Amino acid sequence: MVSPIGRVGAALRNSKVIRAIARDFDARWYLTQYPDVAETGMKPLVHYVRYGAREGRNPRPDFDGMSYLEINPDVRDAGLNPFYHWVRFGRAEGRVISHDPGDGGSSSGEMPVLKFSGLFTPLDCIAASQLRRLDLTRLPDTLMGRGFPYGIAPGPVSFPLVLFCDGTGDVPADRIQQALALTTGTVHVLSPSAGRRRGKGRDRLRYWNRTADAALADLKAVLKGLDGEFVGLWEVAFSPAISAWHFLGAALRHDPVLAHAGASLVRGDGRLWRSGFRVRAGQEGLVALGRDAHFLDPFQFRLKPSAMLDPGFGLARVEALRDAAARVRGKDGPRMTEAIVRLAAPLAGSGRPVFAVQGCALVLSDDEPSEPPEPAKADDGRLPNNPGPADAVIFVDSVPPMPDQDAGSVTASNFIDIFLERGAEVVFYSTARRMWDNPYALALAARGVVCLTDPVVRNYAQACEHIAAAGYDRLSFLLTRIYAGGEFVERTRARFPQARLVFNTVDLHGLRELREARIAGSTARAFAAQTTFARERDIIQRCDATILLSEAEMNELSPTLGHANLHLIPMVNEFSPPRAGYSQRRGLMFIGGFAHHPNIDAVEYILDELWAPIRARDPEMVLKIVGPHFPARLRDRLPEGVEALGFVPDLGAALEQVRLSLAPLRYGAGIKGKIGTSLSHGVPCVATSLAAEGMGLQAGRDILVADTPEAFAEAVLSLHGDEMLWTRMSRAGYDFCEARYSRRAVAAKLNALLDEVSA
Structure with missing residues (x-):
C-alpha cells in the first residue's frame, strides 16, 4: 500500500513532468491513437504521465518512447519518463529519439537507421521521419513527370561542416552536438574561445580561433585545412533539417558545374528569400516570417539561379571556394557572413554558377540573427545572375x-x-x-x-x-x-x-x-x-x-x-507507338477508374447488353477490365471470359496484349481519357457517340461509333477480326491523337492562355 507521503511525492513529480512537456505533447493525436483514453475521462496529458509512458504509449507521432529508452539506457536506468527527459535534456544533447528495425538491424548485420533530434522543430522531425521511411528515388517514373528527382538518403551526411557564429560570439555546445549527429565527417568550429569538447565525437572535432576583425582571413585558413570535395557552411543561428543537407549534396553531385547550392534565392528586386526569412537590398536586417509562416514545403526542392552564396547555410565545392577566396582582396571585417558573400563575385565570374535549392527545410532556431548582411552586388551595383521576376x-x-x-x-x-x-x-x-x-x-x-x-x-x-x-x-x-x-x-x-x-x-x-x-x-x-x-x-x-x-x-x-x-484545351496523352502487331494480340479492354460513376454504368451496360451477343459470335473472346476501385458487386457477377484486373501499374504493357478497347459510355461530359489513352498506344476503340463527342475524331477513320447493343457488338467483332481494318485504324487514331492531344500541342494552347491572362 502506498503511503500518503508517497502519493504526495508522486503527484508532485507528475505535476513537474506535466508542466515540462505540456507544450510539446500532442493531445489530439494521443486521443486519436489511443481511443480508450477518452473513456477514462482523464485529460490525455495527465493519462500519459500517470499511465501511458509506462504502458509504452507515445506522446506524439514522431517520438517513440520505448526506442528512446532502448537507445539511451542511462535514461531507462534512471527511471525517467522518456519524453520528459528528451524535452528537458535530450533535445539539447542531440540524443537519438528512435530507430526503425525494419530499416536494418542486428539480424542483418547492419546498423539501424537512426532519427536524430538535436534542436529540431516539428518540421525537422517530420523531414527526418520521411527520409527514414520513404525513398523518393524509388517512386515510379510515371509519378515523376519530366522533373528531375534528386536522390536523397536517410541518415547522416559524410561531408564536413563548418560551424560559425556571425559576429564575435562563441559557437554553442548544443550546435556542435547537433552537427556531430548530422554528419560522419569532421566538424570545424570557428570560435573566439577555442575550447575543447570532451566525450563522444571529439575525434571528429577541429577548433579554429576566430580573430576579432579578420573573418575572411579566418575563413581562408579553414578552407586550406579542409579535405574532401564538399563543405557545409552553417551559421549557428539556424537549425537545418537533415534532409536539407541531403538535398544540397544531391544537387552538387548531379551537376559537376555547380560551385555552390544554398537555401537562399535572390529575386529581381533585391529580395533574398530564405525559408523563414526575407530581406530586401538596402535594408539593414532580415524580416522574420517565423516558423508558423513557414512557406516552403519541407520536402520540396528546386534549383534556381542565385545571385550569391547563402551566408547562413549552404554546401559548396571546396576547390571552387578556395579559388574564389584566393582572388578576394580588400578590407576584412568581423562578420563571417560578410566574408562568405564576398566570395560570390569571383565565383559568379568563374563560369561556375551559384544555385539556390528552394524548400530544403531550413528551420530557424530560437537564436535569430540580429543584423544579417545585405545581398552581395556586382561592381556595377546590380545583382549578378539576376533570375528576374517571380x-x-x-x-x-x-x-x-x-x-x-x-x-x-x-x-x-x-x-x-x-x-x-x-x-x-x-x-x-x-x-x-x-x-x-x-x-x-x-x-x-x-x-x-x-x-x-x-x-x-x-x-x-x-x-x-x-x-x-x-x-x-x-x-x-x-x-x-x-x-x-x-x-x-x-x-x-x-x-x-x-x-x-x-x-x-x-x-x-x-x-x-x-x-x-x-x-x-x-x-x-x-x-x-x-x-x-x-x-x-x-x-x-x-x-x-x-x-x-x-x-x-x-x-x-x-x-x-x-x-x-x-x-x-484538351487532355494530354502519353504516347507509345505500338510494338506488337495484330497477330500478337487478342481480346478487348475497358479502361476506367471506378470512383467515377459513368464507368460503373458502362461496365453494367457491357454485362447486361453487349457481352452475350459478342460472346455468341466469338466464344473465345476475352475482356479485361482495368482500373482501380472496381466494385465488389460487379466482380461477383462477371461472366466467363471477363476479368477485372483492378489497378495495373504498367497500362502500356497491358494495352500491348489487346486488339481494341471499348468505351460504351451512356452519360458523361468532356473528353474521355480512356479513348485518348487507347488511341495514343495504337489500340483502336469502339465507342458510343456520347463517349466520342467533342474530340474531333472521324467515325470510320479514327474510331468506330455505335449506339445500340447490336451495332456495338457488330463493330467490335468486325474490327477485332479484320487485320487490314485494324492496322489502318490503329495508325489513323494514333496520328490524330498525336497531332491534337500530344503534350506539345496542349502546351502551346496552355501557354497562350497564360500569356493572355498575364498580359
Missing part, C-alpha cells in the same frame, strides 16, 4: 495528380510540367488529401512543386496567407473542378484582387449529372444537376479564363456565355 501558378484540386491511376491526372501532371518549364513557381493545394507523406504529393515535391500540406498548412485560408507572404510578382490560380478549386473562387478573388483566376473544369459536372439523371429518370437528380450547372456558369463568369476539354462543351456554353473567355 511568377507563380497556384494549382488547386481535390487530390494530387495520380498519373498511374487515371487519364485526368496525366493531364494535370503535364500541366504542372508546362508551368515549371515557363519558369514559374508551382504551388499545389489539395482540398481532400492533405497529408505530407502522400506519395503523390512527395512526387510533386521532388519535381519542384511547393505542396502546401498538413501540418504546415491546415486549410485554404492559411494557404492564402503563405502565398501572400511569399511576395510573388505575378499570381495565377488554376482552380480545378467545381467541387474543389471552384469552391474558393470568391475567397481567392477577395484575398488576391490582382491575381488571374483560371477555372479548369476538367469536365462540365452539371452536364454530366444532367445526363445521368435522364438515364435514371430522376426528377430530383435533374434539379440537382441544374443547380450544379448554374454554379459552374457562375464560376466561369467570375474567372478571367475557363478551360474546357471538348468541342461539345464549347458548343453547349457558347450561346449563353459567348462573352466569357473560354479556351478549348
Whole structure:
C-alpha cells in the first residue's frame, strides 16, 4: 500500500513532468491513437504521465518512447519518463529519439537507421521521419513527370561542416552536438574561445580561433585545412533539417558545374528569400516570417539561379571556394557572413554558377540573427545572375495528380510540367488529401512543386496567407473542378484582387449529372444537376479564363456565355507507338477508374447488353477490365471470359496484349481519357457517340461509333477480326491523337492562355 507521503511525492513529480512537456505533447493525436483514453475521462496529458509512458504509449507521432529508452539506457536506468527527459535534456544533447528495425538491424548485420533530434522543430522531425521511411528515388517514373528527382538518403551526411557564429560570439555546445549527429565527417568550429569538447565525437572535432576583425582571413585558413570535395557552411543561428543537407549534396553531385547550392534565392528586386526569412537590398536586417509562416514545403526542392552564396547555410565545392577566396582582396571585417558573400563575385565570374535549392527545410532556431548582411552586388551595383521576376501558378484540386491511376491526372501532371518549364513557381493545394507523406504529393515535391500540406498548412485560408507572404510578382490560380478549386473562387478573388483566376473544369459536372439523371429518370437528380450547372456558369463568369476539354462543351456554353473567355484545351496523352502487331494480340479492354460513376454504368451496360451477343459470335473472346476501385458487386457477377484486373501499374504493357478497347459510355461530359489513352498506344476503340463527342475524331477513320447493343457488338467483332481494318485504324487514331492531344500541342494552347491572362 502506498503511503500518503508517497502519493504526495508522486503527484508532485507528475505535476513537474506535466508542466515540462505540456507544450510539446500532442493531445489530439494521443486521443486519436489511443481511443480508450477518452473513456477514462482523464485529460490525455495527465493519462500519459500517470499511465501511458509506462504502458509504452507515445506522446506524439514522431517520438517513440520505448526506442528512446532502448537507445539511451542511462535514461531507462534512471527511471525517467522518456519524453520528459528528451524535452528537458535530450533535445539539447542531440540524443537519438528512435530507430526503425525494419530499416536494418542486428539480424542483418547492419546498423539501424537512426532519427536524430538535436534542436529540431516539428518540421525537422517530420523531414527526418520521411527520409527514414520513404525513398523518393524509388517512386515510379510515371509519378515523376519530366522533373528531375534528386536522390536523397536517410541518415547522416559524410561531408564536413563548418560551424560559425556571425559576429564575435562563441559557437554553442548544443550546435556542435547537433552537427556531430548530422554528419560522419569532421566538424570545424570557428570560435573566439577555442575550447575543447570532451566525450563522444571529439575525434571528429577541429577548433579554429576566430580573430576579432579578420573573418575572411579566418575563413581562408579553414578552407586550406579542409579535405574532401564538399563543405557545409552553417551559421549557428539556424537549425537545418537533415534532409536539407541531403538535398544540397544531391544537387552538387548531379551537376559537376555547380560551385555552390544554398537555401537562399535572390529575386529581381533585391529580395533574398530564405525559408523563414526575407530581406530586401538596402535594408539593414532580415524580416522574420517565423516558423508558423513557414512557406516552403519541407520536402520540396528546386534549383534556381542565385545571385550569391547563402551566408547562413549552404554546401559548396571546396576547390571552387578556395579559388574564389584566393582572388578576394580588400578590407576584412568581423562578420563571417560578410566574408562568405564576398566570395560570390569571383565565383559568379568563374563560369561556375551559384544555385539556390528552394524548400530544403531550413528551420530557424530560437537564436535569430540580429543584423544579417545585405545581398552581395556586382561592381556595377546590380545583382549578378539576376533570375528576374517571380511568377507563380497556384494549382488547386481535390487530390494530387495520380498519373498511374487515371487519364485526368496525366493531364494535370503535364500541366504542372508546362508551368515549371515557363519558369514559374508551382504551388499545389489539395482540398481532400492533405497529408505530407502522400506519395503523390512527395512526387510533386521532388519535381519542384511547393505542396502546401498538413501540418504546415491546415486549410485554404492559411494557404492564402503563405502565398501572400511569399511576395510573388505575378499570381495565377488554376482552380480545378467545381467541387474543389471552384469552391474558393470568391475567397481567392477577395484575398488576391490582382491575381488571374483560371477555372479548369476538367469536365462540365452539371452536364454530366444532367445526363445521368435522364438515364435514371430522376426528377430530383435533374434539379440537382441544374443547380450544379448554374454554379459552374457562375464560376466561369467570375474567372478571367475557363478551360474546357471538348468541342461539345464549347458548343453547349457558347450561346449563353459567348462573352466569357473560354479556351478549348484538351487532355494530354502519353504516347507509345505500338510494338506488337495484330497477330500478337487478342481480346478487348475497358479502361476506367471506378470512383467515377459513368464507368460503373458502362461496365453494367457491357454485362447486361453487349457481352452475350459478342460472346455468341466469338466464344473465345476475352475482356479485361482495368482500373482501380472496381466494385465488389460487379466482380461477383462477371461472366466467363471477363476479368477485372483492378489497378495495373504498367497500362502500356497491358494495352500491348489487346486488339481494341471499348468505351460504351451512356452519360458523361468532356473528353474521355480512356479513348485518348487507347488511341495514343495504337489500340483502336469502339465507342458510343456520347463517349466520342467533342474530340474531333472521324467515325470510320479514327474510331468506330455505335449506339445500340447490336451495332456495338457488330463493330467490335468486325474490327477485332479484320487485320487490314485494324492496322489502318490503329495508325489513323494514333496520328490524330498525336497531332491534337500530344503534350506539345496542349502546351502551346496552355501557354497562350497564360500569356493572355498575364498580359
